[in-house]
Amino acid sequence: MKTIFNFLLYLLGFFFILGGFMTLTEGQTVPALFILSFGILLLPKVYQEVKQKFPKIKKLYYITLTIFTFIFGMISLGNKTLEEIENLKQTNSGVILSEINSGKIENNTGKIEETLNALIKRSSELIANGGINSIKAQIEINDKFINENGTLDTKKLNSLNSGLKGLLETLEKEEKEGKPEWLFTAFKDKLTDEVKEVYYVTSKNSVEQKFPYKTTNAQLVVRKSKSNLDVYIKIQSGQILTYNRTATLRFDDKKAFNVGINGSNDSDSTYGFLDSENKIFEELKKSKRLRIQIDLYQNGGVVFDFNTVGFKDALIKNKD
Structure with a gap:
């Protein structure tokens, strides 16, 4: 025991x-x-x-x-x-968010504060990482809630909703025109101390080449300083033919035109410097698309297609 x-x-x-x-x-x-x-x-x-x-x-x-x-x-x-x-x-909270996302907002005293907090939380999430359709739906829900609850303190929700509307406008513009792809860098000339700004964008397409060259895309580069302006095209593999040659450019749906094309000072055949730099520069500021045809050694005439949206904005953003 x-x-x-x-x-x-x-x-x-x-x-x-x-x-x-x-x-x-x-x-x-x-x-x-x-x-x-x-x-x-x-x-x-x-x-x-x-x-x-x-x-x-x-x-x-x-x-x-x-x-x-x-x-x-x-x-x-x-x-x-x-x-x-x-x-x-x-x-x-899950039920409330489900009701919000489906457009069913219950306007009663018991849930109104909780619904407001859920709307604020959901709106914040969409600003951080939301798609066009989700943002559209949330704006509609927020507007409905704000209109139906005029006596409630909805300042924070109003502010978030304004942010959502601005974000929606930007996303829709990018979807319609294409997302700006211009990159920027700058350097100081070691001899003159002059600052040179470099803007560049990569072509949307690549072209196949015969052996021994590889498939390549191209970069369109704008290099500017107070005293000089260069516009050139750069490929990763192959040789750009420039002697007695021209490049054909077409902005958006405008008529195509020819410009002279020249080699680099160090004879690097992956570079092709374009004439009529000022004309090209001005067209880039108001265009959405640029197609350039150049001649490549053993591969004939090829066309590179560039999304030029946002060039003017890039200039303003990086202005001295």
């Missing part, structure tokens, strides 16, 4: 010790210490030592066991209840 009793004490002791550690991992230090202490006191060896010093502990033991069991049960139940409440909150 005594062996069974000791076994039960060990079992209960380890149970409470384990429960104490679990409670400790959840950040509840004080309850964890109580549970751990009680679990240790339940161990037969510890219990015998305590009983020798306190002979009346046997009667108190059962009372203490009952109290600690009750406390442990309440803590466990409390944790479960808190978890259920948190899950319920998340579920409710």
Whole structure:
């Protein structure tokens, strides 16, 4: 009988010790210490030592066991209840967001504040990473909510909604015209100390070439300073023919025209410098597309297609 009793004490002791550690991992230090202490006191060896010093502990033991069991049960139940409440909150938020996204906004006192917070959260997410269709739908929902709740403080939602409208306008423009692809760099001439600005864009297409040359795209480069302007085309592989040659340019759907093309000072045949730089420069500021035909060694005339949207904006952005 005594062996069974000791076994039960060990079992209960380890149970409470384990429960104490679990409670400790959840950040509840004080309850964890109580549970751990009680679990240790339940161990037969510890219990015998305590009983020798306190002979009346046997009667108190059962009372203490009952109290600690009750406390442990309440803590466990409390944790479960808190978890259920948190899950319920998340579920409710999910339902509200679902209603918002489907256009079903419930205009009642109980949900109105929660709906506003959900709208603010969703709008912030879309500003950070939203597509055109999602943003359009959210703007419509926000407008409806703001109009139906004129007495509510919707300043933050109004501000976010304005941001969404601006973002939508930009995204729609980029979708229609093509995303600006101009890159910019600048350097100082070591001899003259003059700053040279370089704007460049890569062709949308590549062309295949006969052996030993590889498939290549092209870069259209505008290099400008206060005293000079160059417009040239650069390929990755192959040779641009420039001697007694011309390049044909066509901006948007305008009539194509020819300009002279020249080699670089160091005879690098991957470069072709275009004449009529000022004309090309002005056309680039108002065009969306430029096609350039040049002659490549052993590969004849090839056409490179460039998206030129945003060149004027790039000039303004990087203006001294």
